Amino acid sequence: MEDERRRFEETFLPFLDAAYNLARWIVPHDQDAQDIVQEAYLRALKGYHGFRGGNGRAWLLTIVRNTAYTWINRHSADEKLVPYEEEKHAEIISFNQSGHEMVIERRKEYLQRALERLPTEFREIIILYELEGLSYKELALALGLPVGTVMSRLSRARRRLQQEFAQFRSSEAANGL
Amino acid sequence: MDCDEVRQCLDAYVDGELEFTRPSEIKTHLAGCPACQLAAEQIASLSSIVWIDMEVYKAPRELRSKIRTALRKEFEPRFAWFFKYGHSLAYGAIVLAFGFALAWTWATFAGNKNQ
Numbered sequence: 001m002e003d004e005r006r007r008f009e010e011t012f013l014p015f016l017d018a019a020y021n022l023a024r025w026i027v028p029h030d031q032d033a034q035d036i037v038q039e040a041y042l043r044a045l046k047g048y049h050g051f052r053g054g055n056g057r058a059w060l061l062t063i064v065r066n067t068a069y070t071w072i073n074r075h076s077a078d079e080k081l082v083p084y085e086e087e088k089h090a091e092i093i094s095f096n097q098s099g100h101e102m103v104i105e106r107r108k109e110y111l112q113r114a115l116e117r118l119p120t121e122f123r124e125i126i127i128l129y130e131l132e133g134l135s136y137k138e139l140a141l142a143l144g145l146p147v148g149t150v151m152s153r154l155s156r157a158r159r160r161l162q163q164e165f166a167q168f169r170s171s172e173a174a175n176g177l
Numbered sequence: 178m179d180c181d182e183v184r185q186c187l188d189a190y191v192d193g194e195l196e197f198t199r200p201s202e203i204k205t206h207l208a209g210c211p212a213c214q215l216a217a218e219q220i221a222s223l224s225s226i227v228w229i230d231m232e233v234y235k236a237p238r239e240l241r242s243k244i245r246t247a248l249r250k251e252f253e254p255r256f257a258w259f260f261k262y263g264h265s266l267a268y269g270a271i272v273l274a275f276g277f278a279l280a281w282t283w284a285t286f287a288g289n290k291n292q
Contacts, residue, residue, distance in 0.1 A: 005252050013241065020236035034240050041244045045251055108230045115231065129192075130227040136194045155188040162223055 008048055012041065015057050018132055019064045025127050026068040026120060032075075040067040058134050062142040065124060106172070114164035122157035129154055178202050183213050191220045 019040060023033040040063045044051075051059055115123055128134045128142060139150045183206050189195045190203045207214050 002252070005248055009245065009248065013244070016236045016241055016244070017233075020240065021234045024234040030237070033234070034237065034243070037236070037240060038244055038247055042247060042251060045248060104230075107226070108232070111226060111230045112232050126227060127231075130224055131231060131233065136189065136192070151186065151189050151194070155185075158188060158220060158223055161227075162219065165223075165226075 004048070005045075008045055011056050012044060012060050015060050018057060019060055021131070022061055022064050022124070022127055023068050025115070025123055026065070027072065032071070036068050036071050037064060039071070040064040043067060055134075055138060057132065058138040058142060061128060061132060061134070065128075065142060110165055110168035110172075113168060114161055117164050118157065118160055121153065122160055125150070125154050125157050126161060178206050180206075180210060180213055183207070183210070184216065187213065187217055188220055191217055191224070 016037070019037050020033060023036040023040075024030065027033055027036065040060070044060055044063045047063070115126065118126070125139065125143070128139055134142060136147050136150050136154075139145075139154070140147045143150065143153075145153070183190075183203055186195060186199065186203070190200060195203070207217060
């Protein structure tokens with residue numbers, strides 16, 4: 001049994017950053033994301049016998065995602081889920097940066113804000129595909145959707161992200177920045 | 178394929194997720210349609226912006242050790258009894274086995290004598 005635990009840790013602990021990143025993008029607070037990830041690892045351990053090899057990262061991220069939604073449902077009932085505080089979480093741009101660095105930092109900031117404005121279902125699919133590199137088939141398994149729906153959801157998520165991103169950039173232009 | 182059909186699966190095409198003959202049909206369409214070509218470029222460009230610029234949250238250090246502790250605890254209750262009573266149980270099993278062997282020997286020899 002000790003061996004089993006060690007095997008589990010060796011297989012899944014390397015994906016801890018990915019698990020935390022996903023949870024952190026679904027819920028806004030660090031401590032909540034940590035609780036979700038911890039719970040997800042315990043769930044994964046319980047379901048470890050059902051894991052038939054393959055993409056362990058995708059398997060674990062599916063559990064993290066499901067745990068996050070259970071957590072949201074549980075906590076939204078007693079209104080503990082605090083909405084995202086944009087000002088608090090926005091990146092601070094240092095004024096002594098060079099012009100090029102400023103442009104990069106601004107782009108990062110706008111992207112961050114644009115992502116935060118997306119509905120969770122769009123945000124999670126962007127993260128799972130663009131950042132975590134899940135294939136369409138793995139996305140379908142993780143999200144419990146047919147591949148065709150994954151295709152259209154990802155497409156809609158990108159269009160929406162593009163719009164939000166463009167909005168920030170045009171407001172910058174309007175403000176003469 | 179017309180523009181509407183192409184747009185429906187353009188993301189999957191850019192992502193290299195389309196199967197069968199459709200990629201070549203889309204490729205042909207893109208070669209003659211600047212608007213769809215631009216849309217494909219925008220998809221690819223957004224993907225790379227997200228990949229390069231998106232904030233990636235790293236797990237805090239203490240989370241790893243918290244998870245390790247929780248995983249260990251998960252194994253503890255089921256096996257704690259073994260470490261606590263394991264030796265006594267093993268001795269008990271030996272005594273029982275020895276007792277059975279003795280009884281069997283006695284029964285066998287006593288049976289033979291009576292015959």
